[in-house]
Amino acid sequence: MVRSADAVVVGGGVIGVSTLYHLAARGARDVVLLERDTLGSGSTAAAAGGFRAQFSDEVNIRLALRCIDAYQRFQAEFDIDIGFRQTGYLFLLRAEEEPHFRTALRLQQSMGVPARIVPVDEALRHVPGTSPDGLSAATYCPIDGLATPHAVVQGYAAAARRLGARIVQHEAAREILVRDGRVVGVRSAQGEIATPLVVLASGVWSPELARTAGIDLPVTAERRFVHYVASDGGLPERTPLTIDFATGLYFHREGAGLIVGGPWATPEELAPVAVQRLPFLADLGVANTWSGLYEMSPDHNALVGRCDEPAGLLYATGFSGHGFQQAPGIGEYLADLALDREPELDLSALSLRRFTDQLSRPELHVV
Template identity: 30%
Template sequence: MPRTADVAVIGDGVVGASIAYHLAAAGARVALLGREGGLRDSATHRSAGQVRMHHSDPHDARLAALGLETFRNWPEIVGGDCGFRQTGFAFLVGEEHVGELSRTVAELKGLGVETTVLTPEELADEQPALDLDGVAAVAYEPYSGHADPVRTVRALTERARALGTEVLTGPGGARLLKNGERYTGAAVGGDVVSAGHVVIAAGAGSAPLCTEAGVALGGPGEDGTPPVHSQEVGWALARTSAIPGAASLCMVIDDLAGTYFRPDGPDRVLFRIPLGSGPPSGNTEISPDSSEVAAGRALAAPRLRGLATAEVTTAARAAEAYTADGRALIGPSTRHPGLYFATGFNGGGFKAAPAVGLAVAAELLSEAVRPELEPYRPDRFTAGQPAPTVRRYRNM
């Protein structure tokens, strides 16, 4: 059925849903297009949902900081419930990164974030479950925590729908439509949507969607468009009965070991599973007895007392989208009129979604240029030289 919209957003994960919601809240006519059943396998569905401000890349830290209040006051700002739970957050570094940690804390304070530098001894007093051997300094954020990614995306989509957004899905997802040089909409299932702007927010599905339409997002970039590839990441859940002090455990990123863990409800802890960089397996489950889970446990167990013997109940993975420099791709295409990219989100994409949705909606509706999106522009690759990535830490 033919339809028209101001903006067609392709991709119904947290990024696409946030963009659709903010566009609709600003009065735009929006179509949000998904792949039937695709959300179940998406990065959003399997996200650890951590909402922390401290990042290796200061630009990512800024996007996270701009979104924190939305997670903390979700019912008043968006409506519905994102399942946010404030746990506090500790970022642990070794001696060589103490200076960078203090610098990041100072920058975050400048953005209004409540954060402080603690000694390992100060953190150990509050967190008996942690073994802080080798840790030289800690950045602590009392108001950080985690949300429920499925409830978050559902709340955004429902609010967008209530504000008039058409939510359309079809088997295989959407494909791009073109008239001459301009991308003019998308088709999904039996529906055709003509739109003034088409937003590519399909996560790991962005590259195949674009490649099929002649936009070499996933290819070698012959036409100057930056390649986006996908890679899997995962987590496992373990029972906390063997972990002392688990009831007061905060969320932790350990840059020395390259791992993270956080409480997951009253009796479980979630920890990172490292996965290889091969092509996505297409399977979002991981066996609790697998070597991948053992490798994840080996990274986190020296830091979290009792994890070495805790029963692992579940493990999962999903594919994320990565650009050549690891930073997301946000902005209008300079080579393909009608297209606006909002893809290439990986480790920090969930927490960035509120700020990204707000800023992208403003750019699409008013042609404003939002400074927080400037480091993410697609044309940073067009000279063939990926922009230098700012990574302040060893692993995370």
């Protein structure tokens, strides 16, 4: 049983394992990750695996470029196939949505993102069989795409272990121990671990643990549903991850079939919206449905940073549907903060301080 550590990461989702790996890769030796269940069993298990540079917030675009690069190099670096495929993302738009997408596009292009606006007929050539009803244009970005979250979790975890980090599964943290304004340990069901550093990466469950250290994390859970259709309906292998922005419907190829997702819990609720956009779905049945939790923050941007008090407490949650794709950069950033290194990527705008300083920064492209 672990009794002390230089740092404890709480939560073994994609954010926790990325952080653990980046701590170990920066030379931190005595680092431990506590996962109450099994690695990747939280929101990460439900993630579609999409990544994109098509955000409206400049911080998210910078972070996306770094993370896409990291996922592109992942197989060579960690010797594991993460199913990395740059099929692009296609946002299908109504006229009223175009102005803010055009504004975001200008920002993306100014930062080197090859996203562009495309006319409806060109957009639909990527997704044959899709109805053009109500659409005025689309945005497409060829560097966006998909990877496999489970493989990323395994890749980071194995690499962290090789560097000497310890991963303890089936052990839940119950309390963050604080003395004189500093973190001094974590209490779990199995006892206490003395540590001066805790990284809270417990997904949607982070607020309850943060409260034990007197920190209020404004994160709420929102359930999202994923439906698997066993046929591809004629959509090509390299179908972009396509989002009907007004309804929140999204779809992409998955193996021999299709994933169709959004806020609809049952095939019956999904059908009217999905069949309107993808008429061929009327003849295909949903083979399987599952769900997971989005960790929503008030402005739909991640909450990532270091507490002033208690000192030694770091947090990363509130990813509002884009935590999988941000994991490489967030892990790097947290490891730098934890080890008092100058972060290469400045993500200070994502700290909790933005709410007390009235600097909330809404991300508009939430899927």
